Amino acid sequence: MTVLRREVLGMLAGACAGPVLAGRAAAREEAPSALSFSFARAGGGMYPLSAYRGKPILIVNTATNCGFAGQFATLEQLWQRYSGRGLMLLAVPSNDFGGQEPLNGAAIAEAARQSHGATYAFAEKTVVKGPDAHPFYRWAAAQRPWEVPKWNFHKYLIGRSGELLGGYSSMADPLGPQLVRAIGQELQAG
Template sequence: MDRRTLIAGLGALAALPGRAAAQAADAYAFGFDRPGSGRLALSDYRGRPILVVNTATRCGYAGQMATLEQLWQRYQPRGLMLVAVPSNDFGGQEPLEGAAIAEAARESYGATYAFVEKTVVKGPQAHPFYRWAAAQKPAETPRWNFHKYLIGSHGELVGGYPAGTDPLSPQLVRAIGQELQAG
């Protein structure tokens, strides 16, 4: 391949960030900005199941933050990682910014799991992780706040669980348990 063809190909790839995200092999290719500074890299949790939940403090499902805390307390010692991804995509229900989101979740629901910066989770401007997940399981994309994605202990997308799925539901708890055993 000549240099010109290579440069043209790289330029085309750079122009299509959604396609590159969709083609990532596993979830470990992604990370999220933390409030203030720093990055939460999913690769830091390699070998562990990761539950990624898009949240909103003013959502009717916000009470799930307390149930997510129960799930976190029960399974974090065994290896589960839980990441809250605040989003304002559905009904404008996340008016807060940065560290204020995690602080509100702590005060109202006792949430101690990781929160990242407010993030777009749907559509062409979605975070690369969410574009990858949508490409992996198109029928299981977020349709409202508190959609849950379970990443397996090998970085694969195990499944998506809609907003109405209680964090302690038998199907989600069973899937987490299977991944904890697989890790």
């Protein structure tokens, strides 16, 4: 009788937990990947991240008047090193931190090119924090709430399948070992 009771209780517990666990699994499967998002292109058009499926993507919120603006040049070095192997680098200008992006549109990319030699892609100026943030940034914040942008030049590395591999603070050197290793691993995985 005790064995039968355990079996019945086990089946009841499984029947009750099954829909809950299935619902959680379905919610994870339905959660969009980074490849579900697009950014407006500075000067017109869009950057659909799905166009970069199978390639790692580094997304960096930038500002031309920020103390970290020297990273435009370091990001260019990273871009030159890895773009031929498949890395996509997208600068996402934002005025969210200290009002340090006074320019708009293609003028932002032009300023970064003239001052720092930046030749990688630039999105249109975008909100990256709070309830009005671009959907990608809201998604990333939900995925990794401990790695949200706290200042300009925060970096998100997106894997080849669209998963968020990690967030790197403004202080993280684009050519630092942690980010370079993560990019290298993702490029080798392809």
